Amino acid sequence: xxxxxxxxxxxxxxxxxxxxxxxxxxxxxxxxxxxxxxxxxxxxxxxxxxxxxxxxxxxxxxxxxxxxxxxxxxxxxxxxxxxxxxxxxxxxxxxxxxxxxxxxxxxxxxxxxxxxxxxxxxxxxxxxxxxxxxxxxxxxxxxxxxxxxxxxxxxxxxxxxxxxxxxxxxxxxxxxxxxxxxxxxxxxxxxxxxxxxxxxxxxxxxxxxxxxxxxxxxxxxxxxxxxxxxxxxxxxxxxxxxxxxxxxxxxxxxxxxxxxxxxxxxxxxxxxxxxxxxxxxxxxxxxxxxxxxxxxxxxxxxxxxxxxxxxxxxxxxxxxxxxxxxxxxxxxxxxxxxxxxxxxxxxxxxxxxxxxxxxxxxxxxxxxxxxxxxxxxxxxxxxxxxxxxxxxxxxxxxxxxxxxxxxxxxxxxxxxxxxxxxxxxxxxxxxxxxxxxxxxxxxxxxxxxxxxxxxxxxxxxxxxxxxxxxxxxxxxxxxxxxxxxxxxxx
Numbered sequence: 001x002x003x004x005x006x007x008x009x010x011x012x013x014x015x016x017x018x019x020x021x022x023x024x025x026x027x028x029x030x031x032x033x034x035x036x037x038x039x040x041x042x043x044x045x046x047x048x049x050x051x052x053x054x055x056x057x058x059x060x061x062x063x064x065x066x067x068x069x070x071x072x073x074x075x076x077x078x079x080x081x082x083x084x085x086x087x088x089x090x091x092x093x094x095x096x097x098x099x100x101x102x103x104x105x106x107x108x109x110x111x112x113x114x115x116x117x118x119x120x121x122x123x124x125x126x127x128x129x130x131x132x133x134x135x136x137x138x139x140x141x142x143x144x145x146x147x148x149x150x151x152x153x154x155x156x157x158x159x160x161x162x163x164x165x166x167x168x169x170x171x172x173x174x175x176x177x178x179x180x181x182x183x184x185x186x187x188x189x190x191x192x193x194x195x196x197x198x199x200x201x202x203x204x205x206x207x208x209x210x211x212x213x214x215x216x217x218x219x220x221x222x223x224x225x226x227x228x229x230x231x232x233x234x235x236x237x238x239x240x241x242x243x244x245x246x247x248x249x250x251x252x253x254x255x256x257x258x259x260x261x262x263x264x265x266x267x268x269x270x271x272x273x274x275x276x277x278x279x280x281x282x283x284x285x286x287x288x289x290x291x292x293x294x295x296x297x298x299x300x301x302x303x304x305x306x307x308x309x310x311x312x313x314x315x316x317x318x319x320x321x322x323x324x325x326x327x328x329x330x331x332x333x334x335x336x337x338x339x340x341x342x343x344x345x346x347x348x349x350x351x352x353x354x355x356x357x358x359x360x361x362x363x364x365x366x367x368x369x370x371x372x373x374x375x376x377x378x379x380x381x382x383x384x385x386x387x388x389x390x391x392x393x394x395x396x397x398x399x400x401x402x403x404x405x406x407x408x409x410x411x412x413x414x415x416x417x418x419x420x421x422x423x424x425x426x427x428x429x430x431x432x433x434x435x436x437x438x439x440x441x442x443x444x445x446x447x448x449x450x451x452x453x454x455x456x457x458x459x460x461x462x463x464x465x466x467x468x469x470x471x472x473x474x475x476x477x478x479x480x481x482x483x484x485x486x487x488x489x490x
Contacts, residue, residue: 090269091212091220097265098204099227101162104258106235107242107251108169108193110342112186113324114335115248120183124457128321128449132442133190137198139439145202146431147288150424153273154203155266161200162263168192169256176249202434206426209418211271218357218415218486225353225407233346240339292428299420302429304478305369305413306436312471313440316377318448318464323383326457331391341395348403356408366475366483368412374472376406381465384458409472419486 116122116130149157168189175181212220242251296302327338352359360368379402386394421429444464451460475481 088212090271091223093265093268094208094211095223095227097262098224099231100265101258101262102227102231103235103238104255106231106346107239108255109235110239110335110339111243111248111251112190113321114243116183116186117324117328118248119181120186122183124321124325124449124453126183126449127324128445128447128452130187130190131321131449132445133187134194134197135438135442135445136191137194138437138441139435141195142198142202142431142435142438143289143292143428144285144431145198146206146292146428146434147285149199149203149206149427149431150288153275154207154427155269155273157203158200158207159263159266161196161203162259162266164196165193165200166256166259166263168196169252169259172252173249176247181249198434202427202430205414205418205430205434207273209426210274210423211269217418218360218411221411221415221418222353222356225356225411226350231346233343233350235343235346237336237339237343240334240336243335243339288428292425292432295421295425296417296429296432300479301366301483302417302420304475304480305417306433308471308474308478308480309369309373309413310436310440311474312373312377312468313437314444314447315464315468315471316373316380317441317444318451318468319380319383319461321445321449322452322457322460325452326383326461327391330457331386333391337392341392341399344396345399345403348400348405349407350403352404352407353411356411359408360412364484365412365416365486366480369409369416370472370475370481372405372407372409372412374469376402376409377465377468377472379405379465380468381462383461387458415486416483 113122113127113130116127122130172181172186172189175185208220208224209217238254239251242254296306324338327333327341333341359372363371379398382398383395417429417433418426448460448464451463
């Protein structure tokens with residue numbers, strides 16, 4: 001026993017220099033030591049096992065804390081990500097150029113059907129076919145465009161597509177000025193625009209994740225939805241004013257100018273794009289297309305998103321052609337007022353894009369896609385109420401609500417599929433979704449035009465709104481409904 005722990009006898013007081021006195025009282029007994037236990041002779045553990053056991057003993061035990069460790073939030077550090085995205089110069093250039101381009105495209109969306117109605121007296125079926133002509137190339141060439149985009153640098157494809165669309169649109173006012181513009185030429189122009197829009201959109205969706213990084217995709221997609229919202233806000237109103245002021249044929253020059261601005265912005269991006277993989281021989285093009293299809297259909301969340309939203313999109317986009325006929329023939333409103341009404345859809349989408357990430361955090365990814373998209377489709381069924389009250393009192397709030405709520409679903413579904421796809425498959429994944437989503441778009445436009453000619457525009461709006469809502473709510477029966485947050489980038 002160490003000296004510090006042993007029991008010591010008290011010292012006797014001294015008288016001067018004399019001997020010590022013995023203390024009075026009984027003498028304390030020495031503390032008895034417990035008998036030493038004999039250790040059992042066990043085989044000695046190997047050094048590596050003994051070291052591992054000592055290392056585990058030094059680790060902090062989770063039982064020491066009575067409070068459970070907090071779970072990491074799927075949207076942590078969102079404010080820091082927002083600041084990082086806005087500070088990135090190249091993303092700001094891409095965002096600004098695309099905003100101007102989308103505003104110009106929104107002008108053309110209003111100007112072309114208006115030109116067909118007023119200059120060539122096109123009926124509902126012809127207007128529906130014209131609106132569908134720009135979307136027809138998506139189911140035809142999108143899959144092959146995705147495979148080709150993954151072989152080359154995507155920014156170059158975007159620049160070439162912008163230049164081609166600029167030349168197509170510039171030809172319309174030239175032909176109108178010399179008196180040679182025909183209705184079939186508008187169909188050809190719409191289809192040509194659709195072909196190069198396929199290549200631009202597939203490249204664009206594949207280019208953004210590499211530009212901003214995996215941890216910034218949610219905020220980048222939220223900001224890019226502001227682009228689409230600004231286009232819906234400014235484009236239709238600007239288009240209506242331009243159509244009344246200079247005519248529908250000259251109004252498309254704004255869109256041609258916007259493509260020039262987008263091209264300059266893309267050329268100003270400094271970040272070098274990584275070199276794509278070695279180009280495969282032509283006989284492997286179909287194999288690469290099949291790889292993209294297997295990727296999308298092999299993941300349950302992506303498969304459910306693709307099938308449910310495609311079915312809903314057929315009916316959700318069927319309102320567009322009947323809306324023009326309903327506004328011009330039934331309500332007797334001017335192009336300027338219709339443009340202002342459509343602009344309210346963009347105002348709502350712009351407001352919703354700023355809070356979309358918080359809605360996704362609250363509801364979860366799958367529920368946001370289902371409920372937000374379903375609500376945006378359902379409120380369109382209220383548009384025919386404009387026959388009984390003032391059109392402005394109905395269409396302004398209805399279109400505002402549709403844009404404000406639906407944009408959260410758009411942000412969630414785009415970010416989810418980008419998060420689940422590796423970089424080398426981004427182009428093919430986007431082409432698969434563009435093939436199905438935008439392939440359903442012209443089918444819905446054509447269906448809406450034919451139904452409006454058969455049963456009338458108001459009944460068409462009611463029926464298609466109901467069926468589109470049911471398609472979105474079908475996500476409740478799929479694994480996508482249970483997806484709460486975005487996974488780490490593949």
